[in-house]
Amino acid sequence: MIQVKEFVDTDTVYAERTANEFLAGLEEDQVVSICYGSIMKPTRGGSSTQRSTILLVYKTKK
Numbered sequence: 001m002i003q004v005k006e007f008v009d010t011d012t013v014y015a016e017r018t019a020n021e022f023l024a025g026l027e028e029d030q031v032v033s034i035c036y037g038s039i040m041k042p043t044r045g046g047s048s049t050q051r052s053t054i055l056l057v058y059k060t061k062k
Contacts, residue, residue, distance in 0.1 A: 001062075002032065007054040019054045032057040 005022060009015040023031065035055040040048045 001060045003058055003060055005056045005058065007056075008051070010049050010051055015052045015054050019056060022056065026058055027061075030059045030061070032059060 007015045007019045007022075009018075019034075033056075035057075036053070037055075038050060038052045041051050042048045
């Protein structure tokens with residue numbers, strides 16, 4: 001079965017670390033796709049924060 005796991009965080013390092021920890025539990029042939037996106041989101045105070053998203057598409061073992 002194909003599954004999707006999303007890692008979203010305002011800290012790129014945290015999203016990357018948790019995605020890598022999840023990937024460490026998978027076999028290489030289970031990984032279908034890895035997508036990454038990052039945006040800057042303005043705050044009310046005039047500054048901005050970064051929002052990072054990592055999307056993993058993988059196959060579960062039967």
